Amino acid sequence: EAQVTQNPRYLITVTGKKLTVTCSQNMNHEYMSWYRQDPGLGLRQIYYSMNVEVTDKGDVPEGYKVSRKEKRNFPLILESPSPNQTSLYFCASSFRRLGPGEQYFGPGTRLTVT
Amino acid sequence: GQQLNQSPQSMFIQEGEDVSMNCTSSSIFNTWLWYKQDPGEGPVLLIALYKAGELTSNGRLTAQFGITRKDSFLNISASIPSDVGIYFCAGTGTASKLTFGTGTRLQVTL
Numbered sequence: 001e002a003q004v005t006q007n008p009r010y011l012i013t014v015t016g017k018k019l020t021v022t023c024s025q026n027m028n029h030e031y032m033s034w035y036r037q038d039p040g041l042g043l044r045q046i047y048y049s050m051n052v053e054v055t056d057k058g059d060v061p062e063g064y065k066v067s068r069k070e071k072r073n074f075p076l077i078l079e080s081p082s083p084n085q086t087s088l089y090f091c092a093s094s095f096r097r098l099g100p101g102e103q104y105f106g107p108g109t110r111l112t113v114t
Numbered sequence: 115g116q117q118l119n120q121s122p123q124s125m126f127i128q129e130g131e132d133v134s135m136n137c138t139s140s141s142i143f144n145t146w147l148w149y150k151q152d153p154g155e156g157p158v159l160l161i162a163l164y165k166a167g168e169l170t171s172n173g174r175l176t177a178q179f180g181i182t183r184k185d186s187f188l189n190i191s192a193s194i195p196s197d198v199g200i201y202f203c204a205g206t207g208t209a210s211k212l213t214f215g216t217g218t219r220l221q222v223t224l
Contacts, residue, residue: 042214105157107155
């Protein structure tokens with residue numbers, strides 16, 4: 001089954017404790033992206049990747065890191081999480097080599113930073 | 115960054131009614147897309163539009179890419195309870211990223 005998977009689905013952590021949220025897709029998509037969703041703000045893009053070893057900042061990249069060492073995986077890293085990073089996070093991927101195109105979204109990761 | 119204004123923010127409608135929502139941008143977009151998000155899940159693509167003036171249907175859903183390339187609308191005909199959810203417009207401009215609107219929450223009463 002074609003899908004985007006994220007782990008963990010739920011995470012509660014404390015300020016400053018490094019964490020990684022994994023994202024994997026099995027559709028051979030070149031383009032992958034991370035979003036955060038907050039009430040009243042819709043989805044805002046954090047980082048995106050056009051292909052392996054190619055990443056770029058989205059609209060809200062501060063406090064986040066990403067890597068794209070393999071085509072199927074695009075982990076999101078929070079080196080020192082803070083409470084303002086409490087949010088619902090989505091990973092997405094698409095076929096469009098030159099742009100985001102029609103994205104497939106993962107099920108989401110709800111992160112709480114205390 | 116680019117801003118997308120989506121309206122209305124929320125709608126309460128009765129089953130069987132038609133629904134209309136729209137999205138406007140402060141700048142020209144090359145692609146417009148409409149997504150739906152059910153509770154506890156990620157957004158799912160409903161319709162993608164690639165040309166100014168394009169009108170595309172997907173079952174009871176119809177969406178149009180505005181002629182100015184700065185707006186798009188989504189219509190749902192004869193709404194049913196499973197139409198409940200949050201609808202997002204999204205678009206791409208000159209940058210290789212997708213910008214989302216703030217969403218329209220649709221609730222359907224029997």
